Amino acid sequence: MPRSGVGGARYAEPVPEDPAANTPVPWWILGDDEREPGIVLATPLLRGASGLGAGSAVNPAADAAAPLRIALAELPAFVAERERAGQTRWVWSDTAHWYPRLLDAGVRVARCHDLRLCHAILARSERVADPAELRAAAEWDAVAAPPPPRPLESEPPALFELGAEARTPAGTDAVPHDATAARAEFLRQRAASAAAPRLRTLLAAESAGALIAVEMSAAGLPWDTAEHERILESQLGPRPALGAKPERMLALAEEVRAALGDPSAHLDSPPKLVPALRRAGIDVASTSQWELAEHEHPAIPPLLAYKKLGRLLTANGWSWIEEWVRDGRYRPVYVPGGVPTGRWASSGGGALQIPRQLRPVLRADPGWRLVTADVSQLEPRVLAATAGDRALAAAARGTDLYAGIVRSGAVSTRDEAKFAVLGAMYGATTGESGRLAPRLRKSYPRAMALVDRAASTGEQGGQVSTLLGRTSPRPDAAWADTQARASLPGATATDEARARSSAREFGRFTRNFVVQGTAAEWALAWLASLRSRLAALPAATTAPPASASGPLFASRAHLVFFLHDEVIVHTPAEHAELVADAVRAAAADAAQLLFPGAPVDFPLDLAIVERASAK
DNA sequence: GACTGCGGCGCG
DNA sequence: AAAGCGCGCCGCAGTC
Numbered sequence A: 001m002p003r004s005g006v007g008g009a010r011y012a013e014p015v016p017e018d019p020a021a022n023t024p025v026p027w028w029i030l031g032d033d034e035r036e037p038g039i040v041l042a043t044p045l046l047r048g049a050s051g052l053g054a055g056s057a058v059n060p061a062a063d064a065a066a067p068l069r070i071a072l073a074e075l076p077a078f079v080a081e082r083e084r085a086g087q088t089r090w091v092w093s094d095t096a097h098w099y100p101r102l103l104d105a106g107v108r109v110a111r112c113h114d115l116r117l118c119h120a121i122l123a124r125s126e127r128v129a130d131p132a133e134l135r136a137a138a139e140w141d142a143v144a145a146p147p148p149p150r151p152l153e154s155e156p157p158a159l160f161e162l163g164a165e166a167r168t169p170a171g172t173d174a175v176p177h178d179a180t181a182a183r184a185e186f187l188r189q190r191a192a193s194a195a196a197p198r199l200r201t202l203l204a205a206e207s208a209g210a211l212i213a214v215e216m217s218a219a220g221l222p223w224d225t226a227e228h229e230r231i232l233e234s235q236l237g238p239r240p241a242l243g244a245k246p247e248r249m250l251a252l253a254e255e256v257r258a259a260l261g262d263p264s265a266h267l268d269s270p271p272k273l274v275p276a277l278r279r280a281g282i283d284v285a286s287t288s289q290w291e292l293a294e295h296e297h298p299a300i301p302p303l304l305a306y307k308k309l310g311r312l313l314t315a316n317g318w319s320w321i322e323e324w325v326r327d328g329r330y331r332p333v334y335v336p337g338g339v340p341t342g343r344w345a346s347s348g349g350g351a352l353q354i355p356r357q358l359r360p361v362l363r364a365d366p367g368w369r370l371v372t373a374d375v376s377q378l379e380p381r382v383l384a385a386t387a388g389d390r391a392l393a394a395a396a397r398g399t400d401l402y403a404g405i406v407r408s409g410a411v412s413t414r415d416e417a418k419f420a421v422l423g424a425m426y427g428a429t430t431g432e433s434g435r436l437a438p439r440l441r442k443s444y445p446r447a448m449a450l451v452d453r454a455a456s457t458g459e460q461g462g463q464v465s466t467l468l469g470r471t472s473p474r475p476d477a478a479w480a481d482t483q484a485r486a487s488l489p490g491a492t493a494t495d496e497a498r499a500r501s502s503a504r505e506f507g508r509f510t511r512n513f514v515v516q517g518t519a520a521e522w523a524l525a526w527l528a529s530l531r532s533r534l535a536a537l538p539a540a541t542t543a544p545p546a547s548a549s550g551p552l553f554a555s556r557a558h559l560v561f562f563l564h565d566e567v568i569v570h571t572p573a574e575h576a577e578l579v580a581d582a583v584r585a586a587a588a589d590a591a592q593l594l595f596p597g598a599p600v601d602f603p604l605d606l607a608i609v610e611r612a613s614a615k
Numbered sequence B: 001g002a003c004t005g006c007g008g009c010g011c012g
Numbered sequence C: 001a002a003a004g005c006g007c008g009c010c011g012c013a014g015t016c
Helices: A072-085 A095-104 A115-124 A132-136 A179-193 A197-219 A225-236 A247-260 A270-279 A300-316 A318-324 A356-361 A378-387 A390-395 A401-408 A414-426 A431-443 A445-459 A477-486 A493-535 A573-594
Strands: A003-005 A027-032 A039-045 A068-071 A089-092 A111-114 A333-335 A345-347 A368-375 A463-465 A558-562 A566-572 A604-609
Touching: A027 A179, A039 A072, A039 A179, A068 A072, A072 A095, A089 A095, A089 A179, A095 A111, A095 A197, A111 A115, A111 A197, A115 A132, A115 A179, A115 A197, A132 A179, A179 A197, A197 A333, A197 A493, A197 A558, A225 A247, A225 A300, A225 A318, A225 A356, A247 A270, A247 A300, A300 A318, A368 A493, A368 A573, A378 A390, A378 A414, A378 A445, A378 A493, A390 A401, A390 A445, A401 A414, A414 A431, A414 A445, A414 A493, A431 A445, A445 A463, A445 A493, A463 A493, A477 A493, A493 A558, A493 A566, A493 A573, A566 A573, A573 A604
Parallel strands: A003 A463, A027 A089, A089 A111
Antiparallel strands: A027 A039, A039 A068, A333 A345, A368 A566, A368 A604, A558 A566
């Protein structure tokens, strides 16, 4: 199989192993005692003493330290003590399994190694020379279990309720939580990553993300329910009875039916609506808004408005508030590593799809502020830095990369620049975007060569890797069948066309994978550094406690939202400027960690506000 | 009634 | 406005 990683133009020093620290860290492996329920075994492994230094192999002889036996109820105190004593990295099966009970007890940890997430990276990475043993440990392949649906009347778990079953229903998460399995897997992972320092950086960043995901769920996103309801009423009208449509939607539906001359037209069913539209002379093949917008007809404007309101109602209406918001906090479940590229996914309430029109509903507690920041054009900047494309890097100097491309003369308008760049990263071949590709290829040959090579690897069924070594999945068996069929003697033109089309499709996926995935690594590094910078800030002295955020965060700045290239920190007002500085410094840390010395800017759009803006 | 596939649309 | 990547969630409709 052809393979192409992201070469990673090096500008200066090699990437250090750990984005969070360069100091030696003792490792403690936590796991259940299989023979005695309620007992946790904690096994210390000291870097240096046990061959755990950067780049080293595992030394089995040193892996003989006797585990400590700790009653489950004593675990938070034990962990807190180790955290106070110095830098520790906790090795555990699954952060979502272990960390909530520590947070509930008011204990935060600085670092962890999430065996489930790290296994997923290592078992797939083409940078692991000999992954056989790791891949054989299939019990670690479990994906994150989706949390059970939250019963409406459920009470929050008691503060010291520590039984595993309190948070994790039996049988839904398959990774082992016992100490024996954890130690064996950890040693496999250390061996697998021994010669791959960038992979170790990725493992540390991924694990930091896992901590942040749990912490953000615990703290919750400050949610102004009254403002949310005001927006709903202003657009939909008063809250309707259960099962009824809001009056604005009913009125719009009547308007559509009248304009169509079809009193029984069913607006909620595309298979029924398309024929109804065609009967009225509107020649559409679907009911998607972009197609509808191309037609002039009195039924179109009210239909588009109806669809927009319907979306607001079903995705984020009154019942969404009842289901997801408690005590002024929205608490989604984040799924780190939920996307093959390394982006996060989420589960529950559509946390990563909060419509921009509802952003003003995010409001800081009294005496607190939100620090919101997003990176301008993260992906093309990551592409410029990864490819070592100095021309694109030069265009990226300053806050608007697209304007820089226009200045360079490659294209003539900002919109053209945007379409050309997005098309290059997504693999567009037709339309405006495809037409502009050759001009981009001429002006930025190194950047384009990187994505073109990734695409060609994918078209041949190969795998590609991000800068730090996350590797794309192989195409599935059906894909391989389609390709094989096309090269058989009796292959028809249809077989060949189908094969070509699916090859191109997979090529677009691998093309985008290297950019999206490396951007996700940049964002994780940003997040990890920001988290440790926030932890170093003092507790608030003047702001009233944000008690809904939990004991750990009631008086301290904390992350509350992360969306691919965007973060929101909830902070006591007195620390807002310090937090803003931390956000900027963390971005510089991320750039330095991934692209040391690279002449590429990563400018932030940052604001200190009481209420988020819709933009 | 539970499940799945699909169209549609929100986010980056 | 342009159509090419990655997601989650909803309602509908067909199936078991």
